[in-house]
Amino acid sequence: MIKEILKNSINNCIDTLNLENNNKFNVEVPNNKNHGDYSTNVAMVLSKLNQRKPRELAEEIKTELLNDAHIEQVEIAGPGFINITLAKSLFQELLYDILKAKADYGTTQHGAGKKILLEFVSANPTGPLNIVSARAATYGDTLYRIMNKVGYEAKREFYVNDAGNQVDILAESLELRLRQVRGENIGEFPVEAYHGEYLVEMADELNSNEGNRLLMLPEKDRIEKLKDYALNSIHEMQLNSLEKYDVEFDNWVSEKKLRNQGVVEEVLSFLAEAECTYEKDDAIWFSSSKYGDDKDRVLMKADGSITYFVPDLAYHLTKYQRGFDYIIDVLGPDHHGYVPRLKAAIKALKYDEEKLEVVFLQQINLFEDGEKIKMSKRLGKIITMDDLVDEVGKDVARFFFIDRRTNAHLNFDMDLARKQSDENPVYYIQYAHARISSIIKKARKEHEIRIGKPSRTACNFLNEEAEIELMKKLIGFPQLLESVADTREPHRLATYVFELAGMFHKYYAKHKVIDEENIDVTKGRLFLITAVKNVLAIALDLLGVNAPDRMKKTSAAKGAKKKTPTKKSKEK
């Protein structure tokens, strides 16, 4: 917000000075405090265009800028940077605005109501959600929340591959388990079958209800029944896990239903009409290499069945038909070879392939006791999303997953996640929120200081450097959210909250909020920390993490308290 205002006044300066302008300069917060509140490179960027020396240009712009009432000081440094120091009153004014906005702070119209479709998780309906899904759920849901906050109209969608080969295997696996439960000897459990314990439990339940009846049905009906049963139970399981994780979907799309609507035939004929299919080796191929893929792909196999690509393409066409401005797919790293053919088909069918964005989440390594935990799907030895949430809690899991860039591998340290102590960043942040609540409560109960409605004059008593720094951080929040939404990089919000919490803890250690001798300053400070609390709460909510007013005391925390003094006394 401030950046925009400054950019405008700089543009005005350039106009009054009659200089050529290519609008390529930027305004930013310098990482060195001695360089002012904001800094711009205009003079350097425009020097060539105007055939002038950067520092000379800077001098002229400086004189113009000083006419602005909000600008207190302008300095020229280095090769031609213009460093701007703003008046404290401006920050105080903006703090007052944050207090008035309350929970709506950061809500903007930036996205202009553009429609966004986020597809994520879309795990196979053949078993419980695992930690890969947990990362995808965290990413998709957090991005969804942030995008809606800044004025986009985003929707969350889950695509269920409830048709095809794997589902047949699922039904067969369940039948084997059912026979096993009933005491039949089925021999070795097949390698390609699903080995997870959940199918045994499902078989148990099924047996006690309708086991006899089921096995008397003709094979075809029996498999269909088992399939439906398995799909429904697993869907319930997944829904349940997601609910515990505070992730909801606006829409579930079933592949089976799509197929029944005849979209498969439709897509095949569309592609044929576009003249990009051919027959070879008894199969039907899509000449995707003409549209940027490395090689051509099979649409219909020699045995007459279709490849998974066809219904998936059909599904993506429905996304286009539903009129979204951006279509975002969140996929695992093993799918990246798949995107070129999808985009190729979209291009071939004359849709705008630029609308489709794909975000890849890299793999996750779980670490325990410094060792990588090995997982094997075949042996049914996987760590599920439920295991993880039960173990470390939703707040910690979500924060750990969102904290990293998407295209980096994620090392998840179980030991650190389990620790309810100072090493765990989640508690550090939550503690900042709880601490503020506690101070406000104390001011009210023990000192009878109530701040009531936001007061502009109270903000005038905030002049300490640390206070101005905090205000600056808070003021940057809306812009951060917009940038996070546009770059699809929610991890930056996690970094932001952590930094804000840190700034607060430092401020707290240095400056006392409550001072009965000086009620004016006390009120100003109470307003400031209220604003910090507000932003922490908004940010944590966007991350799907709780913002508690009180921390639960744990043995780990109590232990930490005694640690330092005893260390010292032992030494001496």
Place this chain on the structure above:
RNA sequence: GUCCCCGUAGCUCAGUUGGAUAGAGCGUUUGUCUCCGGAACAAAAGGCCGUGCGUUCAAAUCGCAUCGGGGAUACCA
């Protein structure tokens, strides 16, 4: 072979899309409590931003090359 991602402090990672002296947390070392909750704070040590060349006023950031790590390359889904 081809394609994609990653190489930043001992470890795990940021780095505001090209800015000034590269930052956190953990770990290590040393400190701070008659304290508004110590799950906190202060300080020290720790770096050729994998390597080389290029682009320009300016490169951890962009381009090319190269080395190292991971992944993808089905008529599986």
